[in-house]
Amino acid sequence: MKQIIIENPVINSPFEESARHFRFSDEGITSEIVEARRESAYFIPIAAPRKRGKDQLYFETEWTQDRIQGQTVRAWLMRAILTE
Helix, strand or coil: CCCCCCCCCCCCCCCCCCCCCCECCCCEEEEEEEECCCCCCCCCCCCCCCCCCCCCCCCCCCCCHHHHEEEEEHHHHHHHHHHC
């Protein structure tokens, strides 16, 4: 996986509602800025193994698009509140 370095990760004002975010893809975070508020979501963690044996399988634990779990009820409620 290619490592992305974002020189200035602060793209929103701390005094206003967030209006932009960095896009996630299947390979992880990108440097592409999306002009919209990010949907409420969290990453599903996979614990690292305590010991590594030669027969033990290892999972990649990167923050990628397929590991995001949306918070659909909360997102729906926030959209309803903000559009009133």
